[in-house]
Amino acid sequence: MWEFVGDRYRQILFASWQHFSLVVQCLILATVIAVVLAALVYRSKSLASVANSVSAIGLTIPSFALIGLLIAPVGFGVAPAVIVVSFFATLPILRNAIVGLNGIDPGVVESARGIGMSRFRAWATVELPLAWPVILAGVRVSAQMVMGIAAVAAYALGPGLGGFIFSGLSRLGGANALESVAVGVIGVIILALILDLILVGIGRLTTPRGIRV
Numbered sequence: 001m002w003e004f005v006g007d008r009y010r011q012i013l014f015a016s017w018q019h020f021s022l023v024v025q026c027l028i029l030a031t032v033i034a035v036v037l038a039a040l041v042y043r044s045k046s047l048a049s050v051a052n053s054v055s056a057i058g059l060t061i062p063s064f065a066l067i068g069l070l071i072a073p074v075g076f077g078v079a080p081a082v083i084v085v086s087f088f089a090t091l092p093i094l095r096n097a098i099v100g101l102n103g104i105d106p107g108v109v110e111s112a113r114g115i116g117m118s119r120f121r122a123w124a125t126v127e128l129p130l131a132w133p134v135i136l137a138g139v140r141v142s143a144q145m146v147m148g149i150a151a152v153a154a155y156a157l158g159p160g161l162g163g164f165i166f167s168g169l170s171r172l173g174g175a176n177a178l179e180s181v182a183v184g185v186i187g188v189i190i191l192a193l194i195l196d197l198i199l200v201g202i203g204r205l206t207t208p209r210g211i212r213v
Contacts, residue, residue, distance in 0.1 A: 004179040012164075012183060019160030020191050023150050026082055027143055030089035035135065037090075038097030039123060048098050055091040063088060063149045067156050081158030085150050089142040096138025100131030129208055136203050140196060147192040151184060161187040 005012065041047035063084055070080040104127050112122040154162025161184045168180030 001179050001182065004176055005183065008183075012161075012187065015159070015161050015163060016187050016191060019147075019150055019162075019188070020195070022078075022081060022085060022153075022159055023143065023147055023191070023195065026085040026146065026150075027089050027139065030086050030142060031093055031135075031139055033086070034090045034093035034097050034138070035128070037094055038101055042098045042101040048102065051098060052095055055095045058087065058091045063152050064155065067153060067158075071156050076157040078158060080156040081150065081153035081160075084153060085146045088149050089146045092141045092145065093135065093138040096141075097131065097135045100134030101127055103134065104130050133203070133207050136199065136207070140199050143195050143199060144192050147188055147195065151188050161191075 037051060041051045066087070067080055067084050070083055074080050074083065108130070109122055109127060112126045113119070117125070150158070150160050151162035151165055154160060154166050164180045164184035164187070168177045168182075168184065171177040171180070
């Protein structure tokens, strides 16, 4: 195992960086999409219910199957990986964003409007910061989930550590097959832990002290 890692440490580090970068960029994109969608639907019970139902149904779609379906229209490489990772990352964040925004005391919003704030300003400066801890909890759940899904994207020749896993599985019984799978799996777990620690730090920096859990 150590010999395998020693001979390929540059390749492993590069694949790890690609994997981490793919997840982080898709997570940022998913957070923006989810917060915007939540802002559009959270005031309507019917639209919020539809959004939650779509999120629940979306999470039941097998990621491997979705990647396979995307190969025909968008081809191999980064594109299907970005689409699939962003899609699955958006779902938990959207649910949490709707819950967080709906959980704000209406009296707080009315007070903000009462001192002359526009609807958008009240949402951006009062509602969003109050809902942020719940939204960030969804971001952390998404981060852990899509870290594994990003590995599946290697089926469509996407970047990251999934290449080690698929390469090893395709050569099971052969030389270094188990080592290759182990490097991919352990690498994904380590990256997930690092990203979670970063998100905890971001939460400490971006959550107002008075509403920290």
